[in-house]
Amino acid sequence: xxxxxxxxxxxxxxxxxxxxxxxxxxxxxxxxxxxxxxxxxxxxxxxxxxxxxxxxxxxxxxxxxxxxxxxxxxxxxxxxxxxxxxxxxxxxxxxxxxxxxxxxxxxxxxxxxxxxxxxxxxxxxxxxxxxxxxxxxxxxxxxxx
Amino acid sequence: xxxxxxxxxxxxxxxxxxxxxxxxxxxxxxxxxxxxxxxxxxxxxxxxxxxxxxxxxxxxxxxxxxxxxxxxxxxxxxxxxxxxxxxxxxxxxxxxxxxxxxxxxxxxxxxxxxxxxxxxxxxxxxxxxxxxxxxxxxxxx
Numbered sequence: 001x002x003x004x005x006x007x008x009x010x011x012x013x014x015x016x017x018x019x020x021x022x023x024x025x026x027x028x029x030x031x032x033x034x035x036x037x038x039x040x041x042x043x044x045x046x047x048x049x050x051x052x053x054x055x056x057x058x059x060x061x062x063x064x065x066x067x068x069x070x071x072x073x074x075x076x077x078x079x080x081x082x083x084x085x086x087x088x089x090x091x092x093x094x095x096x097x098x099x100x101x102x103x104x105x106x107x108x109x110x111x112x113x114x115x116x117x118x119x120x121x122x123x124x125x126x127x128x129x130x131x132x133x134x135x136x137x138x139x140x141x142x143x144x145x
Numbered sequence: 146x147x148x149x150x151x152x153x154x155x156x157x158x159x160x161x162x163x164x165x166x167x168x169x170x171x172x173x174x175x176x177x178x179x180x181x182x183x184x185x186x187x188x189x190x191x192x193x194x195x196x197x198x199x200x201x202x203x204x205x206x207x208x209x210x211x212x213x214x215x216x217x218x219x220x221x222x223x224x225x226x227x228x229x230x231x232x233x234x235x236x237x238x239x240x241x242x243x244x245x246x247x248x249x250x251x252x253x254x255x256x257x258x259x260x261x262x263x264x265x266x267x268x269x270x271x272x273x274x275x276x277x278x279x280x281x282x283x284x285x286x
Contacts, residue, residue, distance in 0.1 A: 004157040004166075008244055010215060010273065012149035014186050019149075021273060023217050025243045031265060032240075033223045039160055042168075067226070067238045071155060073170050079180055085248070087236045094209050094252060098231040101248030102211060106172040108153055111245040112229065112237030134168075136160075 002037040004136055006069075006110060029138045030067035038137040044075075046130045047083075047123040053092045056133050057119035063139030068113045071136070072121075076105035076129040083121045083131060085109070092122040105129070115139075147182040149174040149275055151213065151246060176277040177211040188273035190219075193227070193263035201259040201272060202249070206279040209250050213275040214259060217244035218268055225266040232256045238264070249274075 003026060010021040027036045040061065047054070062068055074083055086092035086099040093099065103109060103121075113119065113135070123129050152171040160166050174183055193199045201216070218227045220241040227239040239245055251257045261270065 002157055002160045004155065004160055006153065006155045006244075008215070008246055009152040010150070010246075012147060012183075012186065012275070014147040014149055014183060014275070019186070019188070019273075021215065023244045028223070028240045028243070030238055030240065031224045031226050037160070042166075065238075067240055071153075071168065079175050080178060082178075084250075087231070087234065094250075096252070097256075098234045098236065099250060099252045100231065100236070101213075101250040102177075102209070103248050104175065104178075104211060107174070107248060108151070108170045108172060109247045110153060110155070111247050112239045112243065114228075114235065114237050 001035045003035050027069050027136050036136045036138055038140050040135040040137060042134045044130060044132045046128060048128055049125050051122055051125035053090060053120050053122040055090060055118045055120050057135055059115050059118050061141055062115035062137055063141060064116050066115050066138035068115050068138050069110060069136040070113045070119060071110045072103060072131060072133040073108040074103045074105050074129060075132055078105045081105050081127050081129050082124050086120045087117050088120045089118050090120055092120040147184060149183050174213055174275055183275045183277055185276035185279045186273060190271045192267055192269040193261060194267050195263050197263060199261045201261055202274065206251055207277055209252055210277040212249045212251060212277055214249045215246050215273045217271050219271055220268045222266055225268050226264050227268050227270060228262045228264055230260050232258060
């Protein structure tokens with residue numbers, strides 16, 4: 001069993017008093033006290049000025065109905081560009097079912113994922129952008145021989 | 146202009162044998178496609194009874210915008226978890242003590258609600274939603 005820790009810090013002066021949220025967690029298997037101990041590895045991918053959708057997490061590599069965690073970051077410095085990120089077999093656009101959100105330059109996301117459908121992204125295509133991503137897996141399907 | 150910053154650190158000393166993992170990222174959250182800060186937020190705590198669905202977000206607001214959502218399952222029982230999704234599609238399972246942070250674009254105003262459902266027992270959670278722009282309900286006549 002591995003130990004994978006993650007912490008978040010959210011701060012804002014959007015209200016009249018400072019907002020400060022700090023939380024730490026240990027990534028665990030579904031409904032269990034045992035930690036996640038597998039990963040598909042940290043990957044980096046550059047995307048050119050095209051808007052073609054690309055699958056970055058293939059659900060058939062992961063066990064279904066589990067508590068995987070997915071980390072994605074748009075490492076581009078410009079805030080003008082973004083990726084659509086969708087829970088979809090092969091599409092990611094403004095109204096794709098189910099598009100989660102738009103990941104702008106510098107933004108990151110970390111979310112639990114059940115492994116039942118692909119995670120697909122699509123660049124806005126205005127400029128070259130780079131994504132880094134990693135799945136912390138609650139079960140990886142052994143490749144067929 | 147409001148300044149809202151989100152920082153994450155992920156670490157493990159034994160996930161990859163021979164090399165420790167250390168990911169650190171920080172981002173200043175901005176309005177949709179702009180360099181100005183977000184202008185609205187809401188936060189709170191709730192509990193959800195077993196197998197009950199909870200709609201975290203309203204359908205009002207900027208469609209296809211830059212909004213951000215933080216949710217933490219504050220339940221302490223390891224067997225209780227929260228299934229989360231958009232509209233009627235469930236996307237993942239948030240274990241007790243775990244948090245998540247996502248951008249949320251409110252893709253289709255009536256079909257992009259964030260839904261939470263407690264599994265195995267009553268779950269408590271805390272949340273914060275940061276919004277790029279939002280339409281408040283019109284007062285009833």
